[in-house]
Amino acid sequence: MDLDDKILEHVTEDDLPSEMKYFSAFIGLENVKKLMKIAGGTSQSIPQPTTFKYLALRRIIEKKNRRIDNLTKIKLCREFNIHEKSFDKIMKER
Numbered sequence: 001m002d003l004d005d006k007i008l009e010h011v012t013e014d015d016l017p018s019e020m021k022y023f024s025a026f027i028g029l030e031n032v033k034k035l036m037k038i039a040g041g042t043s044q045s046i047p048q049p050t051t052f053k054y055l056a057l058r059r060i061i062e063k064k065n066r067r068i069d070n071l072t073k074i075k076l077c078r079e080f081n082i083h084e085k086s087f088d089k090i091m092k093e094r
Contacts, residue, residue, distance in 0.1 A: 053082065057087070
């Protein structure tokens, strides 16, 4: 057991800063301690799910593995909240 482990063994949720308490509520105190040990002192950015909407849409299109008709295109644009021009750009990148 190294020094970090010895210290973290005695850390309680009350000791955590508010943003870490937030994570502790979702993933548990032990996982927060693991996170602090692995990434402590670094500045990380956690992406929002919408960051991946174009990637997700591209994968949906690839799974269909056929031409997308206009009705399907409109439906997917609404579902992913994107403009049809953005959809067309994704189709060209395929």
